[in-house]
Amino acid sequence: MRAQERRVVETDRRHIWHPFTQMKDYESTDPIVIERAKGVRLYDSRGRAYYDTISSWWTNIHGHSHPAIVRALRRQSKILDHVNFSGFTHPYATELVEKLGQRLPDALCRFFFSDNGSTAVEIALKMAFQYFQNRGERSKTRFVYLQDSYHGDTVGSMSVGGIGLYHELYQPLRFASYQVKGPCGSGCRHREAEWSGDVADLDCALDCFEPMRELLETRHGEIAAVIVEPLIQCVGGMRGYPAAYLRRLRALTEKLGVFLIFDEVATGFGRTGTMFALDRAGVVPDLLCLSKGITGGTLPLALTVATERIFEAFYDDYFSHKTFFHGHSYTANPLACAAALASLKLFERERTLERVCETSAVFREGLRGFWNSDNIADIRYLGLIGAVDVVKSRSEGSAFPSKVRAGWKIYQNSLAAGLVLRPLGDTIYWMLPLAVTKKDVRTILQRSLRVIVDTASGLQGGGEGSPWVP
Numbered sequence: 001m002r003a004q005e006r007r008v009v010e011t012d013r014r015h016i017w018h019p020f021t022q023m024k025d026y027e028s029t030d031p032i033v034i035e036r037a038k039g040v041r042l043y044d045s046r047g048r049a050y051y052d053t054i055s056s057w058w059t060n061i062h063g064h065s066h067p068a069i070v071r072a073l074r075r076q077s078k079i080l081d082h083v084n085f086s087g088f089t090h091p092y093a094t095e096l097v098e099k100l101g102q103r104l105p106d107a108l109c110r111f112f113f114s115d116n117g118s119t120a121v122e123i124a125l126k127m128a129f130q131y132f133q134n135r136g137e138r139s140k141t142r143f144v145y146l147q148d149s150y151h152g153d154t155v156g157s158m159s160v161g162g163i164g165l166y167h168e169l170y171q172p173l174r175f176a177s178y179q180v181k182g183p184c185g186s187g188c189r190h191r192e193a194e195w196s197g198d199v200a201d202l203d204c205a206l207d208c209f210e211p212m213r214e215l216l217e218t219r220h221g222e223i224a225a226v227i228v229e230p231l232i233q234c235v236g237g238m239r240g241y242p243a244a245y246l247r248r249l250r251a252l253t254e255k256l257g258v259f260l261i262f263d264e265v266a267t268g269f270g271r272t273g274t275m276f277a278l279d280r281a282g283v284v285p286d287l288l289c290l291s292k293g294i295t296g297g298t299l300p301l302a303l304t305v306a307t308e309r310i311f312e313a314f315y316d317d318y319f320s321h322k323t324f325f326h327g328h329s330y331t332a333n334p335l336a337c338a339a340a341l342a343s344l345k346l347f348e349r350e351r352t353l354e355r356v357c358e359t360s361a362v363f364r365e366g367l368r369g370f371w372n373s374d375n376i377a378d379i380r381y382l383g384l385i386g387a388v389d390v391v392k393s394r395s396e397g398s399a400f401p402s403k404v405r406a407g408w409k410i411y412q413n414s415l416a417a418g419l420v421l422r423p424l425g426d427t428i429y430w431m432l433p434l435a436v437t438k439k440d441v442r443t444i445l446q447r448s449l450r451v452i453v454d455t456a457s458g459l460q461g462g463g464e465g466s467p468w469v470p
């Protein structure tokens with residue numbers, strides 16, 4: 001067993017290039033070899049268990065290797081593995097859009113398949129752009145996105161990304177878009193609590209909407225669409241914001257003839273407590289992007305869902321040149337469709353959202369307790385998503401110098417404690433699989449707090465703290 005593990009690590013070192021990873025970091029530590037997973041736990045080659053506290057990059061929903069999804073995949077692989085999706089259709093795609101349609105607002109009724117979140121975003125952007133081209137409104141070519149937003153890593157989705165660390169270098173490649181100062185969450189003067197908590201229902205003056213209003217009112221003639229992650233900006237630090245912002249944005253975009261794109265790649269499928277963030281916001285966008293949780297975390301699949309009005313602008317004789325010339329080899333892969341259908345059925349059979357209502361209450365209470373530590377500067381949560389900012393000392397207002405890489409060290413130490421606390425800078429977050437029990441939640445939070453506090457106290461000698469801005 002040990003020899004095999006060695007071989008995997010050595011071959012990995014020699015030949016593999018991992019995503020979002022400075023490979024040099026693996027000079028001093030080995031990547032962990034995960035051999036299997038069951039429920040909300042991952043097991044490495046030495047048999048050690050880890051809580052999958054980030055749902056395997058935000059994809060897992062019902063736990064790993066859920067028998068119902070395994071059965072559906074086994075059945076499907078014997079019937080139809082894959083076939084091209086132009087000229088052909090299949091019952092696995094049609095049943096999926098039927099079932100998913102029942103969960104979505106009626107206006108979102110045209111489904112375009114692809115296979116990852118970035119691509120679902122690319123497709124939404126191209127659809128919004130071509131809608132106006134097809135209708136002869138040639139000036140509407142630009143997009144608006146929020147500061148700190150993340151919509152994927154392909155060049156188009158990067159062009160509407162607002163995270164300097166990932167996007168600045170590629171500036172010469174990005175198409176011109178408008179970045180708008182994001183809605184406030186933590187640090188908002190309208191907040192009542194010391195920490196952000198769940199700000200989705202915050203009733204405030206929404207001064208933060210002003211930059212958006214000003215831009216749209218002056219430039220709507222050149223703007224095709226505004227794209228947002230509804231209710232919570234995830235990669236940007238799990239920053240929640242009021243649903244009222246989205247309602248105001250919807251009213252204004254509708255009035256000015258600008259499309260609204262909801263990127264629910266991260267928030268879809270129960271993550272925030274409702275099936276989709278749009279349910280809680282009570283807002284219907286013109287385009288909706290889904291991926292990550294769609295197959296319960298088993299296979300890649302994505303959907304861009306459009307309104308009939310958008311679809312109609314492409315519907316004409318072939319030589320009108322209005323066709324949407326876009327597609328991918330694995331469009332509507334039947335195996336992925338079967339997994340997605342099985343996952344949707346589980347939401348009903350296992351009353352997943354009702355259980356999330358209970359487990360997220362325990363999660364919320366547990367997270368609030370983190371405030372007792374002086375190393376915690378902000379606490380925020382929404383459904384089973386949570387985050388805390390880790391600092392040197394809240395009372396003294398000092399953060400860790402970034403060269404200390406506190407978040408990274410917490411991640412390393414969390415693995416030894418049987419957890420996966422992947423950092424976003426010095427923000428530590430949880431994106432729990434919806435299958436966690438209350439007991440899992442308590443154990444995860446107890447261990448997390450211990451890892452954070454122990455790591456932070458071990459770093460106290462790490463030089464002057466840089467000023468911490470709340």
Ligand SMILES: *Cc1c(COP(=O)(O)O)cnc(C)c1O
Pocket residue numbers: 116117118119121150151152153229234235263264265266267291292
């Ligand atoms: C992860 C993510 C994406 C990109 O999805 P990939 O499948 O990783 O390409 C896009 N938008 C949001 C909001 C995401 O969280």
